[in-house]
Amino acid sequence: MILVFSHDISFSNRIIEKIGDGEIISDETHLASAARERKPECIIFDLRSGIRPFRFLERVYMEEPDIIIIVILPAVGLTEEILSDKEFYWPVDPEKISEEFKNIGDDRKLLEDTGIVGRSDDLIKAAKVVKKLALSDVNVLITGPSGAGKEVIARAIHKESGKPESPFIAVNIAAMAPGIIESELFGHEKGAFTSASSRRIGVFEQASDGIIFLDEIGEIPLEIQAKLLRVLEERSFSRVGGNVKIEANFRLVAATNKNLIDEVNTGRFREDLYYRLSVVSIGLPALHDRIADISPLAFHFLEERKEDLKSDRLKIESRALRLFHRYEWPGNVRELRNVVYSFSVTSTSGRIRAEDFEKYIHERKPRSNLLPVVTGRTPEAAEHQIMMQALMALTGEIKELRFLIESELEKMRGGDSSPVDSFIDRSGSMKVDDAEKELIMRALDESGGNRKRAAEILGMGERTLYRKLDKYGLR
Numbered sequence: 001m002i003l004v005f006s007h008d009i010s011f012s013n014r015i016i017e018k019i020g021d022g023e024i025i026s027d028e029t030h031l032a033s034a035a036r037e038r039k040p041e042c043i044i045f046d047l048r049s050g051i052r053p054f055r056f057l058e059r060v061y062m063e064e065p066d067i068i069i070i071v072i073l074p075a076v077g078l079t080e081e082i083l084s085d086k087e088f089y090w091p092v093d094p095e096k097i098s099e100e101f102k103n104i105g106d107d108r109k110l111l112e113d114t115g116i117v118g119r120s121d122d123l124i125k126a127a128k129v130v131k132k133l134a135l136s137d138v139n140v141l142i143t144g145p146s147g148a149g150k151e152v153i154a155r156a157i158h159k160e161s162g163k164p165e166s167p168f169i170a171v172n173i174a175a176m177a178p179g180i181i182e183s184e185l186f187g188h189e190k191g192a193f194t195s196a197s198s199r200r201i202g203v204f205e206q207a208s209d210g211i212i213f214l215d216e217i218g219e220i221p222l223e224i225q226a227k228l229l230r231v232l233e234e235r236s237f238s239r240v241g242g243n244v245k246i247e248a249n250f251r252l253v254a255a256t257n258k259n260l261i262d263e264v265n266t267g268r269f270r271e272d273l274y275y276r277l278s279v280v281s282i283g284l285p286a287l288h289d290r291i292a293d294i295s296p297l298a299f300h301f302l303e304e305r306k307e308d309l310k311s312d313r314l315k316i317e318s319r320a321l322r323l324f325h326r327y328e329w330p331g332n333v334r335e336l337r338n339v340v341y342s343f344s345v346t347s348t349s350g351r352i353r354a355e356d357f358e359k360y361i362h363e364r365k366p367r368s369n370l371l372p373v374v375t376g377r378t379p380e381a382a383e384h385q386i387m388m389q390a391l392m393a394l395t396g397e398i399k400e401l402r403f404l405i406e407s408e409l410e411k412m413r414g415g416d417s418s419p420v421d422s423f424i425d426r427s428g429s430m431k432v433d434d435a436e437k438e439l440i441m442r443a444l445d446e447s448g449g450n451r452k453r454a455a456e457i458l459g460m461g462e463r464t465l466y467r468k469l470d471k472y473g474l475r
Helices: 009-019 028-038 054-063 094-114 121-133 150-159 178-186 222-234 260-265 271-277 291-309 318-326 332-346 354-363 379-413 432-446 451-458 462-471
Strands: 002-005 022-025 042-046 068-073 086-089 140-143 168-172 210-215 250-256 280-283
Touching: 002 009, 002 028, 009 022, 009 042, 009 094, 022 028, 028 054, 042 054, 042 094, 054 068, 054 291, 054 318, 054 432, 068 094, 086 094, 094 121, 121 150, 121 280, 140 150, 150 168, 150 210, 150 250, 178 222, 222 271, 260 271, 291 318, 291 332, 318 354, 332 354, 432 451, 432 462, 451 462
Parallel strands: 002 022, 002 042, 042 068, 068 086, 140 250, 140 280, 168 210, 210 250
Antiparallel strands: none
């Protein structure tokens, strides 16, 4: 079923008629409880009805990644990123919302069927390519930074190949000493070289009728590249030290974190081999370029740990999830997995806390734009940078406030007779005190009532915050 949050009951009913089973929520105070009790497949947020559910929208997107989120925006400019699966600007036809709901559902099922965890457009695009080529025998080249999940895509190809019981052999070229790569791939006969005391069967034979995944193919030596090319062209090979031709009955999927065109241009990679490998190419960006995958992956790894440790008490705090989304993850998916696995063991409470992740960030001196690590600067320069970070955090709240003001002004322009109960007075001017009070209430909500933390979010001292609380009766 779906939940529709909107004050526009007529429009909401039209949406439910198109999609099917659903419920309209017009009271903001009941939104969270309804979502918990109904466990909806999709929540549609009509932000023309106010900005107050904005934080709840973010929480659902991060903490319930299985729920589809569709947002309807007023016909005003909005610059900040909305955490949702799809946004529509008003006016919008309910038919389009219904179509998009179905499309997103189909994409989610495709990812689930192929065993790919996430929800970003990049992963969906990769999964669609996997589905199209899986039943063929074409060679595939997967590109992307280390730790981005290239082997997951290779395994998805194997899963969808129609022969899931056939061998899947993964070989990391970069982890091999150059002198043993040929023997590992092709095998060798007894006596082929000094230490060859017996015959060895290489991975090309082991993968008969299956898939060989050659990771970090850009590291393969030039002399081995020539032999690999010959195997791909002739579909046969001989073991090192032997002359018996062996049929090469396998499919090759290769991966690299290098730009192989650059490697070809510098003479480090054979051009003919490159074109043999890249009959079909799948690009996988770094994790910080597909933020939508962070929550699904984090909860996927958490479920793995729950199963491994036979424990249901493991959790990721909301604030920690927000930090996850703002950290750059230089180690990509592999780093995220390691963080969840490590913290699930070291945490005495069973919770991955924001404080612990902040410490992790500081220890690794990251490139994160959330918590700057200042080195080699004067105290004045360090203080300036920290102040700038605080201002950036406050800017996000100001953008949200501006969106609310624009939304209410849009209602007034459109002749909406609903009460304007936010920051616009009867003359259309902004009431500064109300705006400030709202920001303080949101900071308190974000910090879970922790006033010290709320003051940090707002970029003001605790004493100043206490005076404001007295002023607005928020003690």
